[in-house]
Amino acid sequence: MITEHAAAQWDLELDDLLVSIGHRFGRVELRRRMRDYVRGLLVPVARKNSWQLAEQAGHRPPDGLQHLLAGSKWEPDDIRDDLQGYVSGKLGEADGLLIIDDTGFIKKGTTLAGVQRQYSGTAGRTENCQIGVFAAYASARGRALVDRELYLPKSWTEDPERCRAARVPDGREFATKGELARRIVLRALAEPLPIACVTADSAYGQDNRFRRLLEQSGVGYVLAVPTSQFAVGCSRIEVLFAQAPDEAWEEISCGDGAKGPRVYHWAAVRLPAVAEFDYQGEVPHRMRWALARRSIRRPDEIAYYLAYAPLQTTVQELVRVAGARWAIEECFQAAKNECGLDQYEVRRYVGWYRHITPAMLAHAFLAATAHQAREKGAEQMGQPGPSGSQRPRFGDFLAACRVRPPHLSGHRGRRHALNWSSWRCRRQAVARHCHYQRRCRTIEGRSRRDRP
DSSP, X not given: OOOHHHHHHHHHHHHHHHHHTGGGOSSHHHHHHHHHHHHHHTSOOSSOSHHHHHXXXXXXXXXXXXXXXXXXXXXXXXHHHHHHHHHHHXXXXXXXXXXXXXXXXXXXXXXXXXXXXXXXXXXXXXXXXXXXXXXXXXXXXXXXXEEEEEOOOHHHHTOHHHXXXXXXXXXXXXXXXXXXXXXXXXXXXXXXXXXXXXXXXXXXXXXHHHHHHHHHTTOEEEEEEOTTOBOTTSSBHHHHHHTOOGGGOEEEEEEEETTEEEEEEEEEEEEEEEEOOOTTSOOOEEEEEXXXXXXXXXXXXXXXXXXXXXXXXXXXXXXHHHHGGGHHHHHHHHHHHHHXXXXXXXXXXXXXXXXXXXXXXXXXHHHHHHHHHHHTTOOOOSOBOGGGOBOOOHXXXXXXXXXXXXSOSTHHHHHHHHHHHHHHHHHHHHHHHHHHHHHHHHHHHHHHHHOO
């Protein structure tokens, strides 16, 4: 059971976090709106868009929160830097992992920045959606999203008028998801985040420039690759393991899942060593590896990995890193379900960043709070997770950290609800009228063009 004292303490810590980013806003009104916005993302609201967050916070119309996302002057990249510093202090460990992956945001229409029909791993099919490339930081203390980039397809970057309407910066050119991932990694390495290794799926692991960047930065990696991948100085990676004897496969768990340990058969092959000079002139040696993961029940299902790590690294450690890649999927699920990561209604390029970044900040706060609760021996809040830790049930934290709107209950609360209902009806009626007028003008214009 969560005590009132613990809930009050978490509320004070949230205030401290919001105060720490207050210097990024030039006006007190913006600081207060950001405070209400982040707090609203932590509250169990049906849908966390500007309308419902404003109603929950006790604002009259949602104009203030909409202005925060669309027209006010503040840089979401500054909040991202503060977020990474916060995660470093709360969850950082020397053996921390940086996980790269992308997720889709299914949307309607064609005017949202970066939207088009494209494959979304979230939906498992081709949908009209936006794609964001994200980085998550994971350690024994917890995991949280720390960076993001919006993917712009060529259909956008080759259409200046469309980009101008969505307020895409003039210098924004087409960049592949691999290039966006490299930018994210370089930013993370420049921040105080302690990163020992990077992991990602085959969409990024097959990028030779991405692997070379990590090697030149002195950071280890365990990256999934397709079966057609060529290993360094060798043939295709599947050929390396095609004739592997039975004793080469070892049964190892790559971490705990929802139904217990995730056990597979693993095989490893050492590739040529890499020698590099560090700043002191010493020559630390690192080794490249090729890994294969074979299903116990279905031996034909084999996944492959390329790894880069110090010589003393064991196969069990590489397997642990490969299994930790799924932590970012848990981050996506928690951030979308509990912090409204995908519940935005912004259309412009900068508006996407201005919603996603506060949502990531709210999720990082929940992750840090969960770690503190485990450290203090609080009430058991979940099922046993990796390394014997307790995986938090975020709903308990949301109920404990619920922020009550400033209006009071009773008559004043009813008046507030009635005012909001009346305002929403008027706004919807005006929007419907304008929409019908625009449709009628479009149909009339087509009729005139079709006349002889």
